[in-house]
Amino acid sequence: MHALGEDDPNTLVTRYSLAHWQGAAGDPAGAADTLAELVKQTERVLGKDHKMTGTAQLVLAHWRGESKVPAEAKWERVKALGSMLETQGAIVNAERARSALSGIPRPTAQDRRDVSQ
Numbered sequence: 001m002h003a004l005g006e007d008d009p010n011t012l013v014t015r016y017s018l019a020h021w022q023g024a025a026g027d028p029a030g031a032a033d034t035l036a037e038l039v040k041q042t043e044r045v046l047g048k049d050h051k052m053t054g055t056a057q058l059v060l061a062h063w064r065g066e067s068k069v070p071a072e073a074k075w076e077r078v079k080a081l082g083s084m085l086e087t088q089g090a091i092v093n094a095e096r097a098r099s100a101l102s103g104i105p106r107p108t109a110q111d112r113r114d115v116s117q
Helices: 009-024 028-045 051-066 070-087 094-102 109-116
Strands: none
Touching: 009 028, 009 051, 028 051, 051 070
């Protein structure tokens, strides 16, 4: 029997699946927490430009949105999608993509307070 380590790609895929089912089972905040850790780990193990890192960032933004922080989640989704497209070569003019993303305002503390009320 061969045990997989915490940085093995199969372990990372399993953690991604766990986060998906956590959210699907009604725990979006738990899914977001799991994915936040997974994003850090995939960046460290596979690199910032790896497809799995980009996918985990995008899905993290989704579950954050489901956990009632929509203003922040919208910004994160757009940023993650832009980053993923840029690293995968889908955007020819990366500078144009960065300037488009810079035009999206980050949510303010007031936005977060409005959501929690």
